[in-house]
Amino acid sequence: MPSTTVQSLSRATTATFEELALLFPEHELSPEQAAAPLDVAVSVEFRGPLRGRLVLRASSLILPSITANMLGEDASRQRPLQRDALGELANVICGNLLPAIAGVEAVFHLSAPYVHEGVDDVSRDADAPTASLMFGLEEGRAEAVLYVFGDRDGVESIAQGAVSAA
Template identity: 40%
Template sequence: MIDNLKAELYEAAAMTFQEMGFVFLTEELEAEQIKAVFEAGVSLEFLGPFNGGLIVRVYGSMLPNIAANMMGIEGNPTVQFQHDALGEIANVICGNVLPRIGGANEIFHISAPDAAREYEKLLQRFPGEPAAQVTLGFEGGRAEISIYLTDERAA
């Protein structure tokens, strides 16, 4: 089940950012993307056959563009709309990756995303190392997606 977690997380995250945010992956991370400053992040929890959480962090200046693309508007959306867009991306990534690793017939309950502009606040939600983490490069920055498993099986 968990053997291919990183590959499944990468595929779900890449597809979600590209299809929902209308952004394209870069083949490799460039120096500008690596040096990009933390912009915002969201976290959510899931319960089901196994429990855990997902954190999506974006770096650089890509979030306003992603939110505008998702909303179909020109210009910069409000910070609240940007956080909502990132939360929706996190929901979709989680909703796509869980059936891939847990089984298509399993049922998971996903919490509402919690947005944070402080990097440390995000990491406090799930102490310890993630079960898998992927980094995606986009024009204007990068995204890091981490999945945490708090137990193998829920009661």
């Protein structure tokens, strides 16, 4: 059974993609989706009761669909707007995830989404992820990864407490 943190990440990611990008994540990847490269990444740093980073990696071939659904068909071909749309998804996922794992009273400060040139550079300075989720989208895939720095062992107990209080 997935941890409370992974379940919260799954709910926040699924809801954000469905409501904001009008795309429906598939948790069972097709062979085509599994083979699609994760070649673009954005991250959102956060600090508050927990400090860390949410990373959203994606196949660049799904960016036009994301952008068209969020900003309109004309914007879908513009590479900077594609990156901005992915960054906004990461920002909203992070904003929805943190209250789910730390409680609605917790106050966090989020950085602006940062687009990474190399997807491998995103986690180079981080410990192992606290939670991660891979899912298929159209002919590509995406991955949401949560890194919590510091007291990683306390994250799950905080998350379980937040769920109990809700």
